[in-house]
Amino acid sequence: MTVLNPLKPSERMKIPRQHSIEQLASDRVQGFTEVSFGVDEERAMIEATRCLECKNAVCVEGCPVGIDIRSFIQLILQKDYAGAVNKIREANYLPAICGRVCPQEEQCEAVCTLGKKHMPVAIGKLERFVADYEMEHNLFTPPVIAERRDEKVAIVGSGPAGLTCAAELAKMGYRVTIFEALHAVGGVLRYGIPEFRLPRKVLDLETDRIRGLGVEIQTNFLVGRTATIDEFFEEWGFSAVFLGTGAGTPNFMGIPGESLPGVYSANEFLTRVNLMKANKFPDFDTPIRMGSNVAVIGGGNTAMDAVRTAKRLGAERAILVYRRSRQEMPARQEEIHHAEEEGIELLLLTNPTRILGNENHTVTGMECQRMELGEPDESGRRKPVPVKGSEFVIPVQIVIEAVGQQPNPIIQATTPGLKTGKRGVVETNEKQGTSRLGVFAGGDLARGGATVILAMRDGKQAAVAIHEYIQSKLRVEENKVIVSTGAEVVGT
Secondary structure, three states: OOOOOOOOHHHHOOOOOOOOOEOOHHHHOOOOOOOEOOOOHHHHHHHHHOOOOOOOOHHHHHOOOOOOHHHHHHHHHOOOHHHHHHHHHOOOOOHHHHHHHOOHHHOOHHHOHHHHOOOOOOHHHHHHHHHHHHHHOOOOOOOOOOOOOOOEEEEEOOOHHHHHHHHHHHHOOOEEEEEOOOOOOOOHHHHOOOOOOOOHHHHHHHHHHHHOOOOEEEOOOOEOOOEOHHHHHHOOOOOEEEEOOOOOEEOOOOOOOOOOOOEEEHHHHHHHHHOOOHHHOOOOOOOOOOOOEEEEEOOOHHHHHHHHHHHHOOOOEEEEEOOOOHHHOOOOHHHHHHHHHOOOEEEOOEEEEEEEEOOOOOEEEEEEEEEEEEEEOOOOOEEEEEOOOOOEEEEOOEEEEOOOEEOOOHHHHHOOOOOEOHHHOEOOOOOOEOOOOOEEEOOHHHHOOOOHHHHHHHHHHHHHHHHHHHHHHHHHHHHHHHHHHOOOOOOO
16 A cells, blocks of 8 residues: 555654634625635645545545545545546536535545544545636636446436436436526525525536536426427437436424514525525525515524525524534534534524414514424434423514425326335335336436435436446347347357
């Protein structure tokens, strides 16, 4: 094993973990510019030096898409930053995105050997550094596509699952078309994640590179209405279809007052801002109603994005209401930390019971109840239990619910034989295949809500399975021709 780091492991362990350069909280809440600037070259080199270069690199096993982490860090040590990002791109075609939004602390960094006694290597920050370095220095080189194939594959949805599946199939030489219902590409990456976490210029560049592979993208195309899956096979000539339409239909708590003006789903709220640019009204056509006191219900990344967005839109008091404790919050710790720096109030162990309105039917407050933690539920987290007689009212003008989402049912309703499970989730096997031959699915459509990187893993696995499916189908057809013509097969 080649060791590029001259320091002994004991010396590496003494080097403190490097932190990102960030905007001051007081500055960043004034707008939507990116909170973190990442690490500079000096910090990246120091952080890369901390890597123990393990022979058994367990961090790779912790990465859902199997990035060769040890190798790309070694390339950083050689100052071959373009080589490092290309090493990442062998497994993940969207490194600038994943370096920003992937929860590395729960995956590759969670199993880092250094992390057993010290802070783990900041793998995510190093991934972002080399991706940004490549962008800043115009070092991108597209992969060489060895063979162009005649078979066509349709990708439904341009979120992380669809983009990844498209990229992997295009690299194999297939003719790939992405169909996107909205007017812009990116799916949840565009409508769900605020620009202060994922700048649009980064998303646009990454998607342009997928177009550069020969992938065609059709927007404003609602599959199930504009055309059906059956029509894709029967009339459009596609050999396979991948469904990656996400989970864009919001859930609600079902409490009184949810129909009042001033109550949003987080999905609608974030879409109005991230996609329709409501924060720039009236320069753009979509307005958004905002009050001085805003409450966001939930404890995940979507809730965190919504409450931090509300703060940037002028809320004097932006409150996150969560029924469990901070320890049980599913949001990334980095995002919780940033929110607290920005003045977001965390109202924990609190559960809303109804939303209050006035004679004009607008929101005036939210009644809540204190909670305490009981025994763990099916998620493994301690179940919140109401405390009797603990009701109180928060004065608010806007309420945003971020309590989960489920798939839009259009494709399921218009695709006969497509088997679905609870809440309309499309059922898949270990290769992302569905009950319909030639139809594959992944991401939130097949999971009901998960991370960007898990959606990408699904897209990557589906691309391999689609390739195997098409090739096996071609072999069957070739054998039928041979049998029907009586031709002699040489070398079989």
